[in-house]
Amino acid sequence: MDLLMSVPIASYFFSTSLTSWSTSLNLLFFYMTWTTLILSHSPLKIELFGTVGLRIVFWLIPSLFFLLVDTLLPSLAESLKHSGTSALPPRDAVALARLLGLAIFNLTLETVLEGLLSLGTALYLKAPIFRAATTLPLPWQMAKHIALLFAAREVLTYYIHRYILHAQYPSRTTRRLAAQHARCAHHRRAAPFSLLLFADHPIPFLLHRFVPIYLPALLLQRHLHMLTFFLFFGLSTIEETLTLSGYTIVPGIIMGGITRRNSLHYSRPTGNFGCWGVLDWMHGTSLGGDVMRDVKNEAEKHHVKEKGEKAADEAGGLIQEGIEGLRRSRRNKGRRSMANGGSE
Known part of the structure; x- marks a missing residue:
């Protein structure tokens, strides 16, 4: 628990919100925390506790909160959901407990698999998979790596989701995976709720949610700083949690568009296979408006043309x-x- 609480990303943001320290003092505190963490724990331990902590803070806790709102205040939640009443989660306690148990199992499975892959890669390369150095990454380097990771995640998510989990003419293997994905993730035709992010059959879950995030980071081995991976991992988790909530009040036109397309995908799983909708727009598989419409709306909202x-x-x-x-x-x-x- 002390390792989880000492993850410097969390402590850094909490320190800025709870105190009136200057930015330089916050950066100094952040650097000291990170240095202490690196010198006192192994890179693998920091990686696993860090990713689990990010999942708990940015997915599990918000998902349970959204679930409480949906079940205790259904009339309010109904007015905020894309599909209205049909988007509300089941009120059956046994069904919800099964979904939660499956989600926790997949979270544990993801962590174990990540640990095995990181350990195996580290033993093979004689070095940790991520650069766990006391030196902090440069802002430009972080921005470049995060952009590459998000682009790779979009590509992997789209093609795995479309051609394996929703294959139109599947082979025997993909037919089984598609059936398992349909039975678990698409067991009902309605807008999703955030708990469904992890409530899928374990193999489709790993293909859909784990591989697109971890494989690009694995390919950037020894070039990717662990803090950069934590930032990418946290941003991805926040995005997926909010956009699978099914709420119409998700902030931002871009994020709101992703939420709308996710809701349509779960209601009608014949399109909207990507994360951001870029490849759906390119391949013509967008449902209910594409990402370019969201960009146009965003530009009109902020009067980009007039300002330009x-x-x-x-x-x-x-x-x-x-x-x-x-x-x-x-x-x-x-x-x-x-x-x-x-x-x-």
């Missing part, structure tokens, strides 16, 4: 003023030269 035109006008005005000033300077210089020549 205003910025262009201002830039053009500054350039024109600079040209006119240069011309005036040359004319004044010519006049002074002529005046000096005349006086001689």
Whole structure:
């Protein structure tokens, strides 16, 4: 428990919200916490406790809270769900307990498999899979790696989800996996709730939720800092938890669009196979509007076109003023030269 509470990402954000320290003191505290953690625990232990802690904080606790709202305040939740009453989770305590048990089992399975893969890779390479150094990663390096990880997650999720878990003409193996995925994850045709993020058959769950996150990180071995992986892992967990909640009040047009497409996928599993909808838009498998419509709505919401035109006008005005000033300077210089020549 002390290791879980000492994960520096959590302590860093809590310190900024609970105190009035300056940014430099927060960074110093963050660095000291991370350094102490690295020097006192093995990289594998930090990785496993860190990922489990992120799953608990950003998926399990919010999912149970959403489930309480859905079951204790159904009239309120109904008005906030994409599919209304049909999107509410079952009120059967036994069914909910089974779903929770399956979700906890998959969380445990994911952690065990991650530990085995990390341990095996570390033994084979004679080094930890992630760079668990006391030196913090540079912001540009973190942004580049996170962008690569999210892009790889989108590609893997789409093609695994579409061609294995929802294969139109499946082989014998994919037919079994698709049937298991349909029986567990799509046992009802309605908008999902966040607990369903982990409530799937174990093998389809690993293919759908674990492989797209962990495999790209595995391919970036020894180049990826553990803090960068934690940030990517936490952002992915937050996104999946919110967008599978089924609520219409998920903030942001982009996130709201992902939530809407997830709701349609669970209601009609013939499209919306990706995470963000980019490959669905490219392959024509979007249901209920694609990601480009969300981007257009976001641009209209923030008046991007008007702001761009205003910025262009201002830039053009500054350039024109600079040209006119240069011309005036040359004319004044010519006049002074002529005046000096005349006086001689």
